[in-house]
Amino acid sequence: MVRHYIEIHDKIIDPPFIILKHEVTEEEFFKFATEDISCELIDGVLVIHSPASLVHENIFQMLLTLLKLYLEKTKQGKVIGSRFVMRLDSQSIFEPDLMVILPSSLDRLKPTFLDGPAHFVIExxxxxxxxxxxxxxxxxxxxxxxxxxxxxxxxxEELQIFIPGEKTKVYQGNEIVTSAVIKGFWINLEWIWKTGEFNSLYCYNEILSKQTFS
Known part of the structure; x- marks a missing residue:
């Protein structure tokens, strides 16, 4: 049984929490990491995360569904969700909430990690x-x-977009957010702030309604 808390010196610590272990090698990381543990290697420090909240999970599921359907429709690559890591170098092995790999780089997908950077990441x-x-x-x-x-x-209720060499863009409320990497992909922020009020298929069809496919 997976516990959703940790116990230190007979004291129970409930989420959210982060556990840090310093001076961890790449080999040690891959021996430790499993599908049941959310962990990353950041500057040689093993970072173990507490389980996600319901709000986090609802947003994750909405975006995973929209990206999966849209990328399959447009043949623009593959989306991968949590518990799969992106290896940037031996000191930086991250576990983004969502990442998209374009067709030109699908050969960098290994059985347990992406070798190198994804093109698009959501945290x-x-x-x-x-x-x-x-x-x-x-x-x-x-x-x-x-x-x-x-x-x-x-x-x-805020979304920031980071693109190399550009000023950070900030979106709020029910603004429309469009991806610079995934051609034609956009969302209304209201969909993710109010996931319980919007059906994923409705949102997907809204995205498609603004597209022209050959």
Whole structure:
């Protein structure tokens, strides 16, 4: 049985939490990492995350569904969800919430990791991961070749877009957000702030209604 809390010195610590272990090698990381543990290697530090919240999971499921359907329709690549890592180098092995690999790089997909940067990454921020995501992971991803990153902040209902060499763009409320990497893909932010009110297939059909396919 997987526990959703940790126990230290007979004291139970409930989520959200982060556990850090310093001076971890790439080999040690891959021996430790399993499908049941959300963990990353950031600058040689093993970072273990607490289980995701329901809000996080709802947004994740919505975006995974939309991206999967849209990419299959347009043949623009493959989307991969949590528990699959992106190896940028021996010190930086990240587990984005969602990442998209374009057709030209699908050969970099290995059985247990993506070798090199994804083209498009989505991170859903939480109180426990916000600082690490914004100050360490995202800059490293951009430095290593990720072309576009969406950082979604459910708590503040805000989405930031990071593109190398460009000023960060910030979207809120029910604004329309369009991807620079995935041709024709867009969302209305209201869909992810109110996932319980919008059916994924309705949102997908809305995206398609604005497209022209040959």
């Amino acid at each position: 859903i921020l939480s109180p426990s991961t916000r600082e690490t995501d914004l100050l360490r992971k995202i800059p490293r991803c951009l430095e290593k070749g990720v072309k576009e990153i969406w950082a979604i902040d459910p708590q503040n």
